[in-house]
Amino acid sequence: MKLRWMAPIFVMALGLPAQTAKNSCVECHAALEGDLARPAELFANDIHGKNGFSCVACHGGDPSSDDPEVAMSRGRGFLGKIDRRSVPARCARCHSDANLIHRFKPQQRVDQLAQYQTSVHGQRLAAGDVKVANCIDCHSVHDIREVSDPLSPVYPLRLPETCARCHADAAHMQGYRIPTDQFEKYRKSVHWEALAQRGDLSAPNCATCHGNHGAAPPGVASVAMVCGSCHVVFENLFVKSPHKKAFDNMGLAGCVVCHSNHDVEKPTLALVGVQPGAVCLNCHAKGDKGYEAAMQMRSRLEQLAASLGRSDDILKMAESSGMEVSEARLGLGTANESLVKAEVDLHSFDPAMVDGAVAKGLEVAQSSYRAGQKALEERDYRRKGLALSLVTIVVTMAGLWLAVRELDNRRKKSS
Template identity: 30%
Template sequence: MRERKRGPARIVRTLLPVVFVFGLAVGNASTVAAQVENQESPIVTCEACHGDPRFLVGKETAEEQAALLVPDSLLLDTVHSQLKCVDCHPGPAMGYPHGPQVAVGCGTCHESEQTDWEVSIHALDVIEDGDAPTCAGCHGVHEVYSIDDRRSPTYPLNVATMCGRCHADPSIIGTYFSSPEEAQARVAVEQYHETVHGAALERAGLALSATCNDCHESHRVLPASSPESSVNRANVVKTCGDCHVGILETYEEGSAHGAAYREHLRGPTGHEAPACVDCHSAHSIVEADEPRWFVGVVEECGKCHEDVYETYFSTYHGQVTALGFELTAKCSDCHTPHNMRPATDPESSVHPLNLVETCARCHPEANQSFVRYYAHGDASDRERYPVLFWSWLFMTTLLVSVWTFFGLHSLFWLIRVTIERARGTGHGT
């Protein structure tokens, strides 16, 4: 807090506004200022004028006029309570009239935030069109509060509204994000409120949940296509993993997806390994036991694992899932959600040694013979499913022979009956 001076200086200071009132009353601010300067001491405070609307004239609109009212008390309980007006406005210290005065950049004292902001898409836009936020645009000009202060626009519970000022404004999103591939940017704010993160923050008041700047950063905000962006495919797993530490560990340590993600490998269908957002999305993340999402994930697996996807739907579990039955086994029930491993890996949930346990979650009676059931039986795959292949071949051959035999039999029979009828020698005629 600023120390108030005592003694004669204080008396002069108290009297000054009276002098000003008088001076302004006769309509000449410069004369007043000159009188003050003549007292040979630069004791004229900003407060004397900027704390009293009567001195603040000369702006065109009422709004501009009101913005000139910056009493000392405005700074008192902000993060900048230790600063003097002239720390940010060195110019006016020279006296009045002080002419158009620009404040020093916030970056003068906050270098690292400035450096981050300067490379952001926002800074780029500020230079070109001025539609994006500057420091004061997000934090406020004089009423700058700590990021842990409930009143700050940057407090977690207020961030979505703060970003939403522009990112939910139809004129901004209509101008900047009108192309079809920018659909995500148009709905970001609207969808956020419905997500598990938004609900946790806004309804449950859980300030630890993710909001815009947790995923996008606060200052180095970049388009998803930028390799440096925190939401770029290459970095998003770490971004989510900063909070979901345990899941990141599982995913990274040993899962086939984590390994392929790290090595930039592609699967059999040419797809890259899935990152968190492929299965969970970015702005529509719901609770992981939400049934509709869960069924959607099966389709997502299918985009990259086409063959097993098809075989799954030819099994009992798959057909029941297709009918909309939610309790039956989906891909991740047998393969775990984040620890997918090849069946040959002894730690895989579908390794022969672990299958009983995996199936027993839902089939308590499961034993070694029960788990011989084929989860992806593909009868045309002789190498992988020989028993299935040979039984299929045997059954098919049997079926075809039987049908052929009886088909031919009936045909010959028909021919014979027709001929006999024509000759008039048929049975019973």
């Protein structure tokens, strides 16, 4: 509250026209139609408006006058529509000023303009290309919301679509000689699934890898770094693996060689090995050491996966006949984890390391299989018990029936 009350004072200190009780911009524009009215409507939701800034903070002019000639005169500092090339600088007047910004958000960074100038967008804009994105293309304009506001176009869940507005538009991207299928591919990826389906806001979107204000594609050398910022274990293993050097020599970019970039799909065992479709075959051929290793690792992983499948099947069978096997399920969970670990260890591309994790998992999977077998034995034991008691029941029923018949016969005779 205090800040809001003080805001106009800071604005005045900056030499900007302060928000006054009167705002003829909104008054007139709200009465107009179409495009001229929209900014006035939208501004109600704008974070700047909520913090005490008004139209004049960006556009200049004099909101205290009802006369359009006066209010929008160059003499009163009116700028009109901000030129696309000068938008970043316009925003940065405040957003690069730590003193001002930190009054409102003490943790907010103030290097956005500097970053932007290093980005492909910023560099092209400086070179005179007005088609590239500037601040308002991503953050929208007149209804700029905080990034943490789910309605903001740069909220993690909405960011990919925002980037795709230009990057998936073939007409717009004509002449830049880059693909326009990134969004389509991204939507097939595990990252999109984590973000959109599971609602995990920490899952990577475009900006996580490419940066936001300093948006640039990571180069060949830095791809492993980008992926490794989350997938640390994989990066550590990869860096120590024989592939690191080989890839560097060939100018290949780490992770994406096998996993691709935008459409990082959930990796399956089909990726590894020497069967058609396996990525190893892209470089290795029969007879070399890598081919042997790929074959070996694949068969070990498959062995564990199959063992897990068998255990799962028998537990399912036990469950469907009403047996409680939650303990064995818990065990199977740790065996599954061994498979996950083995798949991680795979990135050392060292068969011995994969073997270690697989052996551990096999042991647990087999013990849950035995638990499943025991449960099925228990089920059979129950069925035998049931059969036995059914026999006694049937025998008794037969005895009773004979007794009833005999009674009836006796009664008939006596009557």
